[in-house]
Amino acid sequence: MSNRLIRAIAPALTLALGATLSGCGGMPTNRSLESVHQPVVTRNNYTLDVATYGGTLSLPEQRRLSGWFDALDLRYGDRVAVDDPSQSGSAREAVAALAARYGLLVSDEAPVTAGQIAPGTARVVVSRSSASVPECPDWSTKSDVNLTNGTYSNFGCAANSNLAAMVADPEHLLHGAKGTGETIVMSSSKAIDSYREAKPTGEKGLKESATSSQGSN
Numbered sequence: 691m692s693n694r695l696i697r698a699i700a701p702a703l704t705l706a707l708g709a710t711l712s713g714c715g716g717m718p719t720n721r722s723l724e725s726v727h728q729p730v731v732t733r734n735n736y737t738l739d740v741a742t743y744g745g746t747l748s749l750p751e752q753r754r755l756s757g758w759f760d761a762l763d764l765r766y767g768d769r770v771a772v773d774d775p776s777q778s779g780s781a782r783e784a785v786a787a788l789a790a791r792y793g794l795l796v797s798d799e800a801p802v803t804a805g806q807i808a809p810g811t812a813r814v815v816v817s818r819s820s821a822s823v824p825e826c827p828d829w830s831t832k833s834d835v836n837l838t839n840g841t842y843s844n845f846g847c848a849a850n851s852n853l854a855a856m857v858a859d860p861e862h863l864l865h866g867a868k869g870t871g872e873t874i875v876m877s878s879s880k881a882i883d884s885y886r887e888a889k890p891t892g893e894k895g896l897k898e899s900a901t902s903s904q905g906s907n
Contacts, residue, residue: 717831718836718840718843720840720841720845721840722841724846725849725850726846727826727828727846728823728846728850729821729823729850729853729854729860730823730824731820731821731860731861731864732819732821732822733817733818733820734817734818735815735816735818736762736817737815737816738758739811739812740754741811742774742776742778742781742811742812743810745776745779746780747784752784755785759788764792766858766859767818767819767858767859767860767861768794769817770785770789770794770795770796770814770816771815772785772796772812772814773813773814774807781812782796800815801815819859819860820860821854821857823850823851823854826847826850830843
């Protein structure tokens, strides 16, 4: 084949190859090892207005609030806050006592919610976050041709989707858990001291055991 003929048919072959690849979904375009599919954290606020009698919660209101917590399946990762215009400490303590049954503390600040709080009521806000990876699985790349050496379109979907599903507190995907700064040395070193002070198992030597064999008649 002459060079003139090759130059003549080269543009046509390029157009045909491009049309074939576009019809198959194209080639991968992400040339890094960082997946384009990352967990997305969303937060929803659930509110319940409770009546405050004399600045505190009555027993029926406490039962109603406890039932609401049960209906929400209050769990680790949720954040409970009290928006009380009267700044009643008794109402906050009553909500904190109910939240403590689920192992949760009441936040110092309440998020902004829609609607006004009626006089004589306090608003209990439960903030719940969830994590998911949008557009996964991604099978958009249908071509086996990978001239750019890019990662497949579905790359990272499995690992990041499992991470989003298993993380106990989705907020930790945005920022890590904050410690209190307190360290209990006695508790942390108890296991180390126990290991160091344990006597070796072979200190007293091996135990002698008598063996006997009896033949069968």
